[in-house]
Amino acid sequence: MQDAALEGSDEEIDMEGEEETAEAFHLPTAEERAEEKNHVADIHVVQRRMRECVRVLGNFRKLGANGRLRSEYVEQLVSDIASYYGYNDFLAEKLFQLFPVSEAIEFFEANEVSRPVTIRTNTLKTRRRDLAQALINRGVNLEPIGKWTNVGLQVFESSVPIGATPEYLSGHYMLQAASSFLPVIALKPQPNERVLDMASAPGGKTTHIAALLQNTGIVFANDANKARTKSLTANVHRLGCKNVIACSYDGREFPKVMGGFDRVLLDAPCSGTGVISKDSSVKVNKSERDFHLLSHLQKQLILCAIDSVSPDSKTGGFLVYSTCSVTVDENEAVVDYALRKRPNVKLVDTGLGFGRDGFTKYRGKTFHPSVKLTKRFYPHVHNMDGFYVAKFKVEKRAKIKAGTQETGSTNAVDADEQQDVGFDSDEDKAFIEEGKRIQMKAKGLRVPRRRQSDIAGKVVKAAA
Numbered sequence: 001m002q003d004a005a006l007e008g009s010d011e012e013i014d015m016e017g018e019e020e021t022a023e024a025f026h027l028p029t030a031e032e033r034a035e036e037k038n039h040v041a042d043i044h045v046v047q048r049r050m051r052e053c054v055r056v057l058g059n060f061r062k063l064g065a066n067g068r069l070r071s072e073y074v075e076q077l078v079s080d081i082a083s084y085y086g087y088n089d090f091l092a093e094k095l096f097q098l099f100p101v102s103e104a105i106e107f108f109e110a111n112e113v114s115r116p117v118t119i120r121t122n123t124l125k126t127r128r129r130d131l132a133q134a135l136i137n138r139g140v141n142l143e144p145i146g147k148w149t150n151v152g153l154q155v156f157e158s159s160v161p162i163g164a165t166p167e168y169l170s171g172h173y174m175l176q177a178a179s180s181f182l183p184v185i186a187l188k189p190q191p192n193e194r195v196l197d198m199a200s201a202p203g204g205k206t207t208h209i210a211a212l213l214q215n216t217g218i219v220f221a222n223d224a225n226k227a228r229t230k231s232l233t234a235n236v237h238r239l240g241c242k243n244v245i246a247c248s249y250d251g252r253e254f255p256k257v258m259g260g261f262d263r264v265l266l267d268a269p270c271s272g273t274g275v276i277s278k279d280s281s282v283k284v285n286k287s288e289r290d291f292h293l294l295s296h297l298q299k300q301l302i303l304c305a306i307d308s309v310s311p312d313s314k315t316g317g318f319l320v321y322s323t324c325s326v327t328v329d330e331n332e333a334v335v336d337y338a339l340r341k342r343p344n345v346k347l348v349d350t351g352l353g354f355g356r357d358g359f360t361k362y363r364g365k366t367f368h369p370s371v372k373l374t375k376r377f378y379p380h381v382h383n384m385d386g387f388y389v390a391k392f393k394v395e396k397r398a399k400i401k402a403g404t405q406e407t408g409s410t411n412a413v414d415a416d417e418q419q420d421v422g423f424d425s426d427e428d429k430a431f432i433e434e435g436k437r438i439q440m441k442a443k444g445l446r447v448p449r450r451r452q453s454d455i456a457g458k459v460v461k462a463a464a
């Protein structure tokens with residue numbers, strides 16, 4: 001399929017041969033497609049047609065049949081991808097749109113293959129070198145994952161079950177996907193800090209945070225699903241983490257429950273479009289409504305996560321937002337929303353050193369230019385689960401009083417706003433405008449005159 005795309009985009013191509021193949025390939029009409037839907041598809045026909053569509057789309061100007069539109073080839077290809085790989089039409093199209101045509105096929109192909117088995121050394125109990133030796137002695141074939149982690153090992157083959165070795169049971173390692181290391185590396189917790197893991201079960205990332213804190217400070221490991229906190233506490237005990245407190249609140253109740261954290265990780269509930277190779281049910285059980293609801297929940301959670309970070313932290317003041325999904329609705333759109341709703345945060349480099357930059361433009365939507373700093377990971381590019389990581393620095397909030405303005409730390413106005421995580425963008429407009437004015441003033445820029453009507457309503461509410 002990729003060869004077909006390359007062939008299609010080659011300017012030096014033998015045009016005679018091309019015309020022959022293009023002629024031989026008949027793109028079904030809408031009627032023929034409707035008729036075909038009544039029969040079980042012939043997998044070889046579908047496969048060949050996909051190859052041909054990719055080839056034609058790689059060089060539509062030369063290879064497209066007379067009178068047929070590019071969109072017809074795309075429509076046919078998406079429909080064939082859905083039937084060949086077993087996706088519902090909606091999701092096949094949504095994922096297809098993320099990539100250039102030939103790369104989309106690579107992505108769908110990679111979702112058919114398992115990712116490597118990887119483990120994370122628990123540095124609270126052992127060193128990677130010692131763990132590797134112990135496992136090699138048991139007949140495990142492994143090697144370090146890559147330069148970007150000094151605790152990860154990739155397991156190639158093993159004569160023993162890797163989830164039941166004495167080392168595993170003694171908590172010397174966590175069975176964990178390589179992509180799951182990324183948000184904690186980006187979070188970079190420092191000893192003695194107070195950290196919130198807002199959606200933490202079953203604790204892969206919590207125990208990694210605890211280890212980086214060297215069992216100092218404190219990690220509040222929260223998860224709304226109480227049943228899932230059982231596996232979380234089991235992992236916390238097995239790995240010997242002594243600085244973890246497990247709790248079970250809806251993340252949207254933070255920071256009312258508690259706040260003032262040096263760092264917060266929001267590994268958000270998501271559609272799982274990055275982990276289709278592990279859970280193929282995602283291919284058929286996600287609808288447009290699911291993405292709408294998830295993105296809505298993620299937007300609510302991210303504001304609460306931001307408000308739980310202490311801008312006064314001496315060592316931190318950071319939030320990492322991550323998902324195991326590749327859709328823009330759950331990633332860049334959420335991050336961009338947070339930037340708009342909370343003028344006191346900015347995106348910073350994740351420090352990961354690899355990954356594709358986040359989209360700043362996508363299908364007619366434009367995001368804040370700094371969204372480029374966020375990172376995307378793909379199965380076909382990085383040989384790890386599809387993943388997304390964004391890192392924010394939280395700064396002091398703007399304090400707004402009737403008729404005056406000043407910057408300051410959290411106070412009555414903030415406390416009132418923290419409860420307000422509603423979804424009418426107009427709702428917070430006055431605060432956002434005011435925040436921008438304050439930032440401009442701080443930078444020595446000329447501030448436009450404030451329209452009194454802009455903030456009157458909000459100030460009354462805040463002062464009440």
Ligand SMILES: C[S@@+](CC[C@H](N)C(=O)[O-])C[C@H]1O[C@@H](n2cnc3c(N)ncnc32)[C@H](O)[C@@H]1O
Nearest residue numbers: 199200201202203204205224225250251267269
């Ligand atoms: C991607 S998983 C977290 C995985 C975990 N961070 C780890 O590394 O093991 C998302 C978690 O969010 C939890 N969750 C869903 N809705 C939530 C909410 N409103 N508040 C807090 N947690 C929530 C789910 O129960 C699920 O355990």
